[in-house]
Amino acid sequence: MVEIQLTGRAASPGLAFGPVTMLTMTVAGRTTSGDPAQEAAALRAAIEGARAELAEQIKTIQGDAADILEFQAAMLEDDALADAAYEVISTGIAADHAWRQALDVEIAGYRAAEDEYFRARAVDIVDIRERVLAHLGGADTVARIAGGSIVAADDITPSTFLATDWSQGGAIALAGGSPSSHVAMLARARGAPMVVGLGPLSWNGQPPTLALVDGDTGKVIFDPEPETIRRFEQRMVAARSELAVAEATSLAPAFIANGRRIAVLLNIAAPEDLASLNPAICDGIGLVRTEFLFEAAHGLPDEETQYRVYRDILVWAQDKPVTIRTLDAGGDKQIPGLTVDGESNPFLGLRGIRLSLARPEVFRMQLRALCRAAVHGTLKVMLPMVAVPSELDRANEILDAEFSALQAKGVACARPPLGIMVEVPAAALCARDFGAAFYSIGSNDLTQYTMAAARDIGAVADLNDTSNPAVLALIAATVEAGLKRGVEVSLCGDAAADTHLTTALLATGLTTLSVSPIAVARLKAAIAKVGS
Ligand code: PEP
Ligand code: MG
Helix, strand or coil, X not given: CCCEXXXXXXXXXCEEEEEEEECCCCCCCXXXXXXXXXXXXXXXXXXXXXXXXXXXXXXXXXXXXXXXXXXXXXXXXXXXXXXXXXXXXXXXXXXXXXXXXXXXXXXXXXXXXXXXXXXXXHHHHHHHXXXXXXXXXXXXXXXXXXXXXXXXXXXXXXXXXXXXXXXXXXXXXXXCCCCCCHHHHHHHHHCCCEEECCCCCCCCCCCCCEEEEXXXXXXXXXXXXXXXXXXXXXXXXXXXXXXHHHHHCCCCCEXXXXXXXEEEEEEECCHXXXXXXXXXXXXXXXXXXXXXXXXXXXXXCCHHHHHHHHHHHHHHHCCXXXXXXXXXXXXXXXXXXXXXXXXXXXXXXXXXXXXXXXXXXXXXXXXXHHHHHHHHXXXXXXXXXXXXXXXXXXXXXXXXXXXXXXXXXXXXXXXXXXXEEECCHHHHHCHHHCCXXXXXXXXXXXXXXXXXXXXXXXXXXXXXXXXXXXXXXXXXXXXXXXXXXXXXXXXXCHHHHCCCCHHHHHHCCCCEEEECHHHHHHXXXXXXXXXX
């Protein structure tokens, strides 16, 4: 058998070798009642069953995985999704066919979207389609995949990913898919290598039995030759021992070869991300994305809910600095009821601090909760998407007012320092003009705005490159402004976790990087090699 080498896009790092499980979406057959009223009732019951099942699953998981299933539950609760199916049923078509037909139209719409973010959501609708079909047909809801498998498919749903035991190894190789899909986010968080965009998986004879997946370079080899396996296994052994050394030392502070200390902070999206972590792993928390609190399924959170979440994070950090970012809604983070619908270009619209200043009641409540939480640790607050100094000035005035009002009422509180994210080129170029208490570079947005290449459009992924000299120059300019003003500069975008960039980033003078917890060991190992 000749080995088949395919190259796609790396979506989650790491190496894996194992038996191939080809995934096709199958649903048990179902006998129709022939009566439109009964078929409509069957569909209603199946949707309700799927929704209840999701609600049960959500209770057993946390963090991103729960958010993703909540997104699906919210979609299932939207009656508009099933309207087209009920209409088809009323013409005498069976419930399962009607549902599939209606959802396929929806899926095709998402797949044809210009924006990769929306294209990446198509697989969530597939997930919903299959879950309801399974309830209609009485089949197992999601495919069961043996741990350690290389899952080869056109795409894979979040439910299938979550039903698989990734602790035994394994990887994902997809004909389609996207690095910004929900499954890719989960794969990165669980350490499962993943390659997407391999193109059609077609075989001349038998489907492949074994595969190698290189999630670092985006290569997948089906039915590898013995010599290829031998070399790959050598790389896996080397990578495993490198990671073991890195993990063993991940509790120690990071230094580059010349002895310069580099602070490594954590990015978190929810307090659950800290659940089983030892605070010694980091020098603090560099970015708390608070959008999770404002997602559709929960509605707008009240001050008390926010206060408790912020307090718990500060208590976990045991007096190490914690930087919480005020709500960064808009752009790729739409929050129904808060963000503006139908902007022609949401990335250049009312997002981040612009929206907070336009909706000050939501912003004021968040600032009050932050002032109250500030007494429990070392809190810093930062503003997203700042473009001009007056935005920071207005935010400082609002923070002062809320702090004074709390004090006047005798509420325990403290006034946290206010810094800015540097993610708009204008802020990087004129960083010195901002009276910020600190700067945190958001390389994801800074790169997309500098290169005019969206962070979620695959066709321009090559241009969306933080190592481009233009982006590095803006990072260096921000570091220089921080030095001149005597305030801290950190970098909290995804580039901080890309160890190919560590040398270039530290060469700009940066001494603080903030990454997700899973990336800490690798980053500290990469830092130790800089300049050696
Ligand atoms: C960034 O833009 O780099 C950043 C950290 O913010 P987000 O990814 O949440 O937009
Ligand atoms: Mg950003």
